[in-house]
Amino acid sequence: MRIHDTAVRQQALTRLRAGAKNAEVARALNVPLGTISYWRHVDRAARGECPGRPHRLCPRCHGRALDEAAYAYLLALYLGDGHLIQHAAHRVPSLMITCDDHWPGLMDACEAAMRTVFPDNSVCRVSKKGCHNVKVYSKHLWCMFPQHGPGKKHERPIALEGWQQGIVEHHPWEFIRGFIHSDGCRITNWTTRTVAGERKRYEYPRYFFTNTSADILRLYTAALDRTGVAWKHTRQSRAAKTVSVAKRDSVALMDQHIGPKY
Template identity: 55%
Template sequence: MEQHSPSIRTQAVALMRHGVPNRIVAERLNIPRGTIGWWRSEDRKARGEAYAQPTDCPQCTGREFDAIAYSYLLGLYLGDGHIISKPKQHHLSIFCNAAQTGLIAAAENAMRKVMPLPHVSQRVKPGCVEVKSYTKHWTCMFPQHGPGKKHERRITLEPWQQEIVAAHPWEFIRGLIHSDGCRLTNWTTRVVAGERKRYEYPRYFFTNVSDDIRRLYTDTLDKLGVEWTYCKRNGNPFNISTARKASVALMDTHVGPKY
């Protein structure tokens, strides 16, 4: 093992005690990260300090965070997201269509803006990409987390979440559409002056089996002045349609198709 001078070690420990991450200390002093980690561990032992995983969780630290990014991420989470919270495994996952690279980038960007410190990665699966952010503190940011599937338990927003959605409703709608929605072009034919003509018109669909999540979606649409209807399939009101021209125009302006 390469020997380093006591002065270099002292300098490294001083930086770490001021909150500089191991990676930054290693790069600044040109010391292997493993050595820096060992020095940090030995310094903690010498001071009798118990290790605590660093966090920038807004709920635990009280720091300000990007509310716009959070409103969008909340929509993604309620649609195609879940949290793993086990003794040695904690992460938030958002599942995206592999072909929709813009959505993948937006999901990762939102995670980093809400909590920059946790590691974020992508896991490629057949037909999809799982965007993952590793920290147990996502359960603080998404108190809707719990055992079982979302549609099998009550989903309500905390007062602080309601305030964010009320301040940034379009980001919330965009997140829901980007997770469990789509923009389609329907068509029909009509006879005009004895000639059958084809007409095309766009519409937005949102599909979710949770009554609570659908209600959060429609309540927000109501506040935004967007008209919607239930589109039942096999008697189930899981699909919500927006087809009125003015409402589709609003959705196009603030949401748009996934890409």
């Protein structure tokens, strides 16, 4: 098979863009007509000029508009319960978020965020015992989630890039919601007290977020600090650590913007 130099391909594209016909360019450069046709098709697809299936542009590579609120939510879901997978049998990697079947609304929100961030890509749900894996396929997942790497998240450094940090600072509540929907929860604690000789039951809500990665915990608490939510670490002997939001004003703020899973 003959390999054509990059300069030859660029000459061909220059002539084609100027209006030359495929056969004319093939004769002039001594390149097979099929090769010229393929070069032209790829060039037109990259510029979004092909009819039918649209070219899938990337916000990072091509400057396509990005819904930053949806991305902040999806980023937190990925950091909590997500994985980037590249199977040998598939040419395109996938982002997989595992969602418990007890929370169908969460699953819908996850799928909606994927479709918003990747409007031209395939999104599906794969049923597993007690859960569904919500998946999106894209060649640009590495661009959008640079935190991916070998090994488990808690065994490698996790830090946001500058452009991600800007998005999170502009959309902290969406970022927090993604964390609560992945590795967090809203629960109602209760206690009893004796008042005027009568035993009374008192209930109070709290928010918890549990993760093994110290870096991911710092990203979560930094977002809480940005929104004015008071938090504290709970005492635990296990490897995973839990951040608690228990003060009444802070819980009310979380209820206003986050609420329980559904």
